[in-house]
Amino acid sequence: MKNVVVMTAVKVPGMEERSIPYKYGIASFKKWCEKNDCELFVLDTALHEHDVMRINFHRYYAFDLLEQSGIEYDQICITDADAIIHPECPNFFEMTEGKYTVTSCDGSFDWIFRSLENYSKYVFEGKTFPFWNYFNAGFQVVNKNHRHLWNELIDFYFSNQELIVSMQKNFGVGTDQPVINYIVNLSDTKTKYLPYEFCMADLVRKEILNLDFTFLNFKGIYQFNAIPQQIKQQYDIEFWMKTSYEKLYGK
Amino acid sequence: MSKNVVFLTSVKYDRFSQKYGGYEWMDISQKSWEFWCESNDVELYVYDKPKKDDPIKHRITWQRWFDVFDKLKSDYDKIWMVDSASIIKWNTPNIFDLLDDRFTAFRDIDNLNWIYQSVVGYKPMFNNFEFDTGKYINCGNAIINKKHQPFLENVERFYYDNHELLLHYENSKVKKGTDQTPFNYLLQIEKIDTNIEMPMAYNLTHLQRKEMLGVNWQLKDDNTPFFIKYGYLWRYNGFPKDTRTNLMTQTWEIVKENYR
Numbered sequence: 001m002k003n004v005v006v007m008t009a010v011k012v013p014g015m016e017e018r019s020i021p022y023k024y025g026i027a028s029f030k031k032w033c034e035k036n037d038c039e040l041f042v043l044d045t046a047l048h049e050h051d052v053m054r055i056n057f058h059r060y061y062a063f064d065l066l067e068q069s070g071i072e073y074d075q076i077c078i079t080d081a082d083a084i085i086h087p088e089c090p091n092f093f094e095m096t097e098g099k100y101t102v103t104s105c106d107g108s109f110d111w112i113f114r115s116l117e118n119y120s121k122y123v124f125e126g127k128t129f130p131f132w133n134y135f136n137a138g139f140q141v142v143n144k145n146h147r148h149l150w151n152e153l154i155d156f157y158f159s160n161q162e163l164i165v166s167m168q169k170n171f172g173v174g175t176d177q178p179v180i181n182y183i184v185n186l187s188d189t190k191t192k193y194l195p196y197e198f199c200m201a202d203l204v205r206k207e208i209l210n211l212d213f214t215f216l217n218f219k220g221i222y223q224f225n226a227i228p229q230q231i232k233q234q235y236d237i238e239f240w241m242k243t244s245y246e247k248l249y250g251k
Numbered sequence: 252m253s254k255n256v257v258f259l260t261s262v263k264y265d266r267f268s269q270k271y272g273g274y275e276w277m278d279i280s281q282k283s284w285e286f287w288c289e290s291n292d293v294e295l296y297v298y299d300k301p302k303k304d305d306p307i308k309h310r311i312t313w314q315r316w317f318d319v320f321d322k323l324k325s326d327y328d329k330i331w332m333v334d335s336a337s338i339i340k341w342n343t344p345n346i347f348d349l350l351d352d353r354f355t356a357f358r359d360i361d362n363l364n365w366i367y368q369s370v371v372g373y374k375p376m377f378n379n380f381e382f383d384t385g386k387y388i389n390c391g392n393a394i395i396n397k398k399h400q401p402f403l404e405n406v407e408r409f410y411y412d413n414h415e416l417l418l419h420y421e422n423s424k425v426k427k428g429t430d431q432t433p434f435n436y437l438l439q440i441e442k443i444d445t446n447i448e449m450p451m452a453y454n455l456t457h458l459q460r461k462e463m464l465g466v467n468w469q470l471k472d473d474n475t476p477f478f479i480k481y482g483y484l485w486r487y488n489g490f491p492k493d494t495r496t497n498l499m500t501q502t503w504e505i506v507k508e509n510y511r
Contacts, residue, residue: 104451106360110462113477117467131481132451171469193448195385196360205460207364214364218384 009081102135107202115173129185139199272493356388372425457489
């Protein structure tokens with residue numbers, strides 16, 4: 001049985017151009033998986049209409065998808081297709097100790113605190129958890145023992161669909177991320193937090209997204225998010241992903 | 252039974268007064284620590300007189316590591332070394348209850364470019380040692396105990412053996428920090444078992460960069476700034492240094508009633 005990386009790379013109607021650079025993310029993970037004897041599974045077809053369920057939630061069907069595809073698996077890592085992995089990124093599957101493995105969110109804490117508080121107030125009956133446990137949903141490693149949590153998330157979504165959609169619309173502080181955070185953190189699940197390198201979000205805030213590609217000196221997984229518009233106008237996501245890929249893996 | 256100690260670096264040099272916009276911020280910091288230590292049966296040692304007087308030649312950031320064991324004469328258990336650009340929240344849970352006897356500090360990932368440049372810059376001084384940036388710590392907030400005295404003696408030895416070279420790196424060649432990066436190299440070279448997994452609430456740095464100064468403008472039901480609500484130790488770095496008094500005074504005006 002192999003460990004499997006599951007990526008969501010669906011062209012969302014009306015947002016097709018977002019998926020243009022996904023090919024670089026997929027190619028990087030394909031090579032990393034070959035090197036580390038893992039399998040890559042790319043979900044490129046939506047399971048629900050966009051107005052029924054945002055694409056971010058689809059990854060929580062990973063257990064079903066792998067089984068339906070006849071893929072035997074040990075651990076599953078879900079990650080974003082707009083991410084590039086460094087070829088020498090350590091094998092995170094070997095670091096999990098069988099626990100639900102994630103990285104802490106580290107970026108705009110104004111956003112994180114609002115996400116924590118708004119979902120606490122309107123969705124999770126005032127319950128909360130320590131902010132330093134709020135994790136980035138763009139990198140999660142699980143095994144069969146955690147399947148019930150993802151089932152719970154999907155059930156919770158459909159039981160509270162209207163509320164969750166309105167939260168997304170009215171507050172803009174996350175789609176699946178706050179929900180899976182509350183489900184995991186309010187349970188007694190044993191978690192493991194890996195260093196920032198395994199989900200390097202908000203590279204601009206860390207001052208390493210530059211034309212020297214300083215971030216590539218950190219052997220991790222690069223998330224090309226939270227990039228200010230004035231940078232993207234000159235250097236769009238495709239530029240950063242294509243150039244990163246070529247620097248790391250060749251043309 | 253021996254006590255735990257907070258070793259608060261709080262040295263006022265007249266020559267730097269303008270640079271720091273005065274030193275009232277140190278007094279604010281001290282008031283918060285006095286209250287917290289009293290509440291938690293912890294001894295407070297205010298480190299205000301380093302052994303060497305010349306702060307240009309011998310930075311206080313270096314000297315604190317060399318002086319700490321000499322200054323603490325009485326018996327003690329663990330030592331929380333923290334700089335006074337900090338305010339401890341009045342009801343912060345006792346950090347000493349969470350610790351084992353490892354060297355404890357906090358990973359620094361605020362400005363990774365600065366850290367990367369600093370690590371690369373100092374690399375030749377350490378025979379191109381393969382430094383793990385994933386374990387780079389901030390030196391302004393660390394907890395040690397007697398077990399670490401030999402290590403700090405080695406740091407001191409290294410410092411005096413390489414003093415001129417260190418000054419050259421610090422002031423001309425690298426210009427990225429004082430003790431922090433060399434200290435980090437020595438920590439890894441000597442394989443000091445380091446705990447970097449304490450909750451980040453005990454080390455809120457770069458409050459502005461992290462956007463922690465604001466309030467929940469969507470719920471509008473609580474005007475408490477996020478860093479006060481969620482943090483335990485507020486550190487005033489990553490700002491222009493001459494604004495420190497102003498920022499710490501503003502915080503103190505909000506919270507001071509809790510320290511009575």
